[in-house]
Amino acid sequence: xxxLAVRSVRRRAxxxxxxxxxxxxxxxxxMAFGALADTGAATGVSDLDQETLTTMAVVVGxxxxxxxxxxxxxxxxxxxxxxxxxxxxxxxxxATPAQLRQMILGEAGLLAVVGALVAVPFGALSGRGLLxxxxxxxxxxxxxxxxxxxxxxxxxxxxxxxxxxxxxxxTSRRVAAMRVTAALSSAAAAEPRPKRMGKAxxxxxxxxxxxxxxxxxxxxxAGPEGFDAMQFAGSADIMFGLGxxxxxxxxxxxxxTLLAGPILRFSGASGYLAVLxxxxxxxxxxxxxxxxxxxxxxxVGTLWMQVIHNDTTPLSGVSASEEAVETLNFVITGMIxxxxxxxxxxxxxxxxxxxxxxxxxxxxxxATHRQVLGMVAAENLVLIVAGLGFGTIxxxxxxxxxxxxxxxxxxxxxxxxxxxxxxxxxxxxxxxASLGTARRVLRTPAIETVARAG
Amino acid sequence: MTGSQTTRNAPxxxxxxxxxxxxxxxGGDGTRVTALDDVxxxxxxxxxxxxxxxxxxGKSTLLHCAAGLDKPDxxxxxxxxxxxxxxxxxxxxxxxxxxxGFVFQQFNLLPTLxxxxxxxxxxxxxxxxxxxxxxxxxxxxxxxxxxxxxxxxQLSGGQQQRVAIARALVTAPSxxxxxxxxxxxxxxxxxxxxxxxxxxxxxxxxxxxMVTHDPVAASxxxxxxFLADGRLVGRMSNPTAQAVAERLTYLGDEVARQRRxxxxxxxxxxxxxxxxxxxxxx
Numbered sequence: 251x252x253x254l255a256v257r258s259v260r261r262r263a264x265x266x267x268x269x270x271x272x273x274x275x276x277x278x279x280x281m282a283f284g285a286l287a288d289t290g291a292a293t294g295v296s297d298l299d300q301e302t303l304t305t306m307a308v309v310v311g312x313x314x315x316x317x318x319x320x321x322x323x324x325x326x327x328x329x330x331x332x333x334x335x336x337x338x339x340x341x342x343x344x345a346t347p348a349q350l351r352q353m354i355l356g357e358a359g360l361l362a363v364v365g366a367l368v369a370v371p372f373g374a375l376s377g378r379g380l381l382x383x384x385x386x387x388x389x390x391x392x393x394x395x396x397x398x399x400x401x402x403x404x405x406x407x408x409x410x411x412x413x414x415x416x417x418x419x420x421t422s423r424r425v426a427a428m429r430v431t432a433a434l435s436s437a438a439a440a441e442p443r444p445k446r447m448g449k450a451x452x453x454x455x456x457x458x459x460x461x462x463x464x465x466x467x468x469x470x471x472a473g474p475e476g477f478d479a480m481q482f483a484g485s486a487d488i489m490f491g492l493g494x495x496x497x498x499x500x501x502x503x504x505x506x507t508l509l510a511g512p513i514l515r516f517s518g519a520s521g522y523l524a525v526l527x528x529x530x531x532x533x534x535x536x537x538x539x540x541x542x543x544x545x546x547x548x549x550v551g552t553l554w555m556q557v558i559h560n561d562t563t564p565l566s567g568v569s570a571s572e573e574a575v576e577t578l579n580f581v582i583t584g585m586i587x588x589x590x591x592x593x594x595x596x597x598x599x600x601x602x603x604x605x606x607x608x609x610x611x612x613x614x615x616x617a618t619h620r621q622v623l624g625m626v627a628a629e630n631l632v633l634i635v636a637g638l639g640f641g642t643i644x645x646x647x648x649x650x651x652x653x654x655x656x657x658x659x660x661x662x663x664x665x666x667x668x669x670x671x672x673x674x675x676x677x678x679x680x681x682x683a684s685l686g687t688a689r690r691v692l693r694t695p696a697i698e699t700v701a702r703a704g
Numbered sequence: 705m706t707g708s709q710t711t712r713n714a715p716x717x718x719x720x721x722x723x724x725x726x727x728x729x730x731g732g733d734g735t736r737v738t739a740l741d742d743v744x745x746x747x748x749x750x751x752x753x754x755x756x757x758x759x760x761x762g763k764s765t766l767l768h769c770a771a772g773l774d775k776p777d778x779x780x781x782x783x784x785x786x787x788x789x790x791x792x793x794x795x796x797x798x799x800x801x802x803x804x805g806f807v808f809q810q811f812n813l814l815p816t817l818x819x820x821x822x823x824x825x826x827x828x829x830x831x832x833x834x835x836x837x838x839x840x841x842x843x844x845x846x847x848x849x850x851x852x853x854x855x856x857x858q859l860s861g862g863q864q865q866r867v868a869i870a871r872a873l874v875t876a877p878s879x880x881x882x883x884x885x886x887x888x889x890x891x892x893x894x895x896x897x898x899x900x901x902x903x904x905x906x907x908x909x910x911x912x913x914m915v916t917h918d919p920v921a922a923s924x925x926x927x928x929x930f931l932a933d934g935r936l937v938g939r940m941s942n943p944t945a946q947a948v949a950e951r952l953t954y955l956g957d958e959v960a961r962q963r964r965x966x967x968x969x970x971x972x973x974x975x976x977x978x979x980x981x982x983x984x985x986x
Binding site for chain 2: 518519522526527529530531608610611612613614615616617618619620621695696697700
């Protein structure tokens with residue numbers, strides 16, 4: 251089965267780009283921060299420097315691990331899901347569930363090893379750049395020598411590969427459980443999913459909200475001094491965003507209900523199809539909502555938090571550790587936001603490509619290219635409104651307690667520029683990914699897209 | 705639109721479809737396949753025509769070119785006296801939704817739309833007023849009056865195909881093309897679908913062109929056109945299943961014999977190979 255895995259990856263390189271990218275970027279990040287730990291562990295580094303370096307390595311590296319695991323799982327699941335048909339064919343040709351698991355594991359392993367190995371030189375370079383940044387801002391003394399050693403390589407290679415394999419195991423279980431007939435019949439593939447949410451999802455969502463609330467309360471009570479408030483508030487938006495993500499289908503349905511009227515009134519046949527799709531296929535469209543919420547929530551939340559912090563800290567009092575924290579915040583935010591972006595693009599591109607047949611059917615009934623693109627735009631408009639709305643809500647558990655702790659007022663000064671900037675990126679990325687893919691899909695003659703089985 | 709062309713070439717007003725010297729070739733140099741070779745035909749309004757031939761004879765290509773879903777390399781297609789050539793993709797789409805109905809082997813209903821929504825979709829896309837009573841009446845006619853709010857996944861294959869026929873009829877097209885409409889159905893459902901197509905011609909004066917490889921399906925038509933290696937090779941009026949089957953068997957043998965001969969000739973004289981008609985894969 252490994253031979254099949256190798257061929258499968260080679261033949262369909264584009265389908266694996268997203269997974270590869272997630273592994274590669276993840277490995278670069280983990281290695282860069284691992285190198286800080288290596289640097290700090292070298293003999294002759296002062297205790298203070300060592301502490302700064304190690305803290306950074308552990309905090310950021312830890313988040314990095316979580317992100318890599320999350321991103322790799324989501325991209326891998328998606329790529330396997332898109333190939334339900336192929337998996338079913340393999341099954342009907344006599345492949346046992348164990349063999350399918352081996353194939354998926356083989357694919358993931360291959361991607362992870364190659365991605366992590368390619369990442370080594372980039373990780374080493376990024377680590378060097380990071381150290382230079384710390385030196386320039388006087389957070390680490392000039393004489394510290396850069397080291398890229400066992401921690402960087404060990405965590406970088408080990409963790410990314412393990413994360414990928416773990417994700418593959420989870421994914422392959424689902425595939426093995428799938429019935430051949432269900433995957434092969436096109437009617438079943440199109441059947442609307444059940445409207446009720448799973449219990450596990452609800453529980454996970456409530457737990458995330460609970461943690462977020464806890465962090466918010468602790469942040470609000472932490473007082474104006476130092477970083478205590480920031481320490482708690484900083485993670486509250488992430489937790490709240492994950493909580494909202496658990497309820498994504500419901501949120502999507504609410505937003506659809508809200509916007510259905512205006513869309514139906516102003517966008518004709520395209521809007522009509524978009525609204526029907528949004529109602530019938532909430533789950534599929536909701537999968538893209540998670541990355542938008544995380545992107546907006548964490549982006550706005552963390553940056554605003556930093557602004558509040560900077561505004562309330564007297565300029566004269568800016569110390570090395572202040573800068574270190576600020577750097578950390580920006581790096582973590584940048585990382586999470588980058589991953590959310592990759593996930594968003596990947597989800598949208600994969601989901602839109604998957605609709606090739608549906609677009610073809612619409613065109614055969616008489617939909618022009620413009621009408622199909624209009625439908626995709628209307629659907630993504632709803633996605634964007636939901637993402638911006640709930641993403642902004644996700645930022646509040648970070649921003650409000652932070653403001654209260656620092657200024658005794660729950661309401662911080664508005665930062666329209668910050669919000670608009672984040673929103674603009676979200677809008678551009680979403681529309682570019684979905685409409686760009688749809689345009690590409692529309693280049694195939696309609697009759698060819700429906701001729702292919704499945 | 706193309707007024708001058710229309711008047712210049714205006715075929716008889718009683719014609720629903722006319723093909724003039726239509727040719728279509730697929731593939732590059734080494735793998736060149738002639739799907740249609742100089743095909744001309746004219747079908748009067750209100751007729752039910754079946755197109756038959758061995759697999760790979762160019763049946764589907766003929767249908768796609770005639771319906772404006774594929775562009776011929778040379779030759780012209782007139783639907784309802786209007787020329788299809790020289791129109792952009794968008795213009796063709798708009799033309800199709802005004803004048804052409806299409807029924808596929810795989811139904812191609814939109815899975816997220818109900819029976820009624822699927823039926824009225826062509827009208828919505830064309831920006832025409834949706835006459836719900838008419839849509840209901842058409843669905844009633846195909847025997848699905850009680851299933852208006854069902855999704856395609858809740859229907860049997862035969863029922864789905866009947867929805868597809870209702871969808872094709874609702875715009876009152878000049879020509880309804882059907883590509884193996886019974887290919888995915890059991891005998892019983894196939895008979896329902898064929899009767900429905902026949903009825904739309906006899907009772908409502910619809911023009912129907914159907915590609916099929918099933919002699920029984922073809923026997924529902926008024927006439928059968930036989931296609932082999934991209935050429936029209938015969939016509940049969942008032943066909944019976946048996947006569948069609950015999951003709952088809954003979955046609956298959958004939959094509960095989962010609963191909964053997966061609967290969968033989970190619971073996972004798974390699975230079976003739978380019979002149980000889982390229983072989984189509986079966």
